[in-house]
Amino acid sequence: MLVHICCSVDSHFFLQKLQHDYPDEKLTGFFYDPNIHPYSEYQLRLLDVQRSCNKLGIELLEGEYDYENWLQAVRGLEKEPEKGARCEVCFDKRFSVSAEKALTLGEKKITTTLLVSPLKSQEQLKRVGDEFYEKNGVEFIAVDYRSGGGTQDQSRVTKEEQLYRQDYCGCIFGLTMQREQQDRLMDEMFSPISNAILPASIEERIAMYTHRNRLEDENVNYRIVKQKFLNYREFNFKVTLGKKDVLDAYALSYSTLPKKRAQGRIEFDSQNIHYFNRDEIKFITLDYFNRENSTQYKSVKEMIYKPLEMEKELEFRAKINSTSYDLSPIIVLENIPDGKLTINLDSKTYEDVKEKLIII
Template structure:
């Protein structure tokens, strides 16, 4: 039987149940989910599914990540709610490819781990499956593993196996409406041109789960925990000298301006730091930043497009301010300007949670 797989949270429990109920059935996993966006999220879910299938001894095949074709398929249905018409089109596309893959492999039946997701309509899934049975002759087998406490068992298995537990289905349109209802920043879609890994980003989680797999390969005990913290995202920064000259500048992590704009001058200099006369803003020369952080940037433009890790930025912030609660803008420039300046900084701090990996063999 071919088993279409959407994510490890659904697939691990679902495949365990199938192995128990149908011990003679050869199961082949098929990860085909072009709806997942961004691509880093797709990579993370695939990574966890590979680990899950390896643990269960199940062969896994990966389908094509044809996201652009998926977007075209659901065009006009962007504002449909969860379990609406967009979901039906999404199921149809994934089932179409899954049914063809089953035929290619000589399988006579297929199913999907979407059936176990409490966020999906089993009626919709079954209707799509029946249509493809008529069309392709590949039987869709429906299993209701949610019943009789199945959802609670699934949650237990997820926790025990320390699976990656995403908080959206993968669809950018579903996520947009979900974050609008929650009045939360959709920071999953933030991916800086600099490729800097941001805290609580998908890229940070991907690094964490890659590290988890490495620890497992070495039989090193670990634990994944969650922690609350103050997160930060910077949308834009612009420094204008005089009336028109734009200065290359980089604002360190946790730099904020309440009104997003300030005008004034650097009032005085001390130890390569310029003290602005508004909003507690500090200007730091690139030379000083390089020296204190053991870096070697040639100019600020290079820093903008290839910044250090946010941990290094925080370490430098602590050197200047000596406070874990400081949100003053700290701006790196080639030379500290002596002209009238307009500073436009759009950034946001907000409460968030993130995962943390504890390596039990690592020194504290």
């Protein structure tokens, strides 16, 4: 039986149940999810599914990540709600590819872990699956592992196995509507030009779950816990001298401007810190930054593309301000200018939750 897999949270419990209910069936996992966006999220879910299948002794095949074709398939349905027409087209596309894969492998049965997801309609899935059975001769096995306490059992297995628990289906359109309803920043879509790993980002999770897999290979005990913290994202930043001379500048993380714009002059300096005459803004030179952090940046532009690790940058910020709770802008320039400056800084701090791996 070919089993279409969407994520480890659904698949691990689902595959365990299939192994119990269909002991004579050779199960083959098929990870085909071109709807997942961004690609880093796709990589993270695949990473956890690979771990899950390895633990269960199930072969896993990966389908093509043909995201552009998926976008074409759902064009015009972007505003459809969850479980609406867009989802049905999405199922249709994934079932068709899964059915073709099953035929290629000589399988006569297919099913999908989407059946166990509380975000999906089982009736909708069964209808689409039955249509493919009529067209392709591949039987769709519509098991119900939600009822009879199944959802609670799934939650227990997810916690016991410490699986990656995503909080959206994977679709960019569903994510957009979900974040709008939650009034939350859609920070999944942030990808800095520097490729820096941001707090609570998908890239940070990939690094953590990859480390988790190594610990398991080495038989090291660990736990994954959640922690609340103040997150930060910078949208855009620019420093202008006079009317049009844009300076190469770098704002340290957690630099904020309430009104997103400030104009003024540097009034004085003390111990290599240059103080602006408003909005608690501080300036430092690249030379000073290099000395204090044992770095060798030749220009601020180089620093923009290859910034210091976030933890080290925050340590330096705390050293300058003598506190870990300061959100004042700290700006790095190659030289301290004499003249009127305009600072445009659009950034946001917000309460968030992230995962942390603890070795025990």
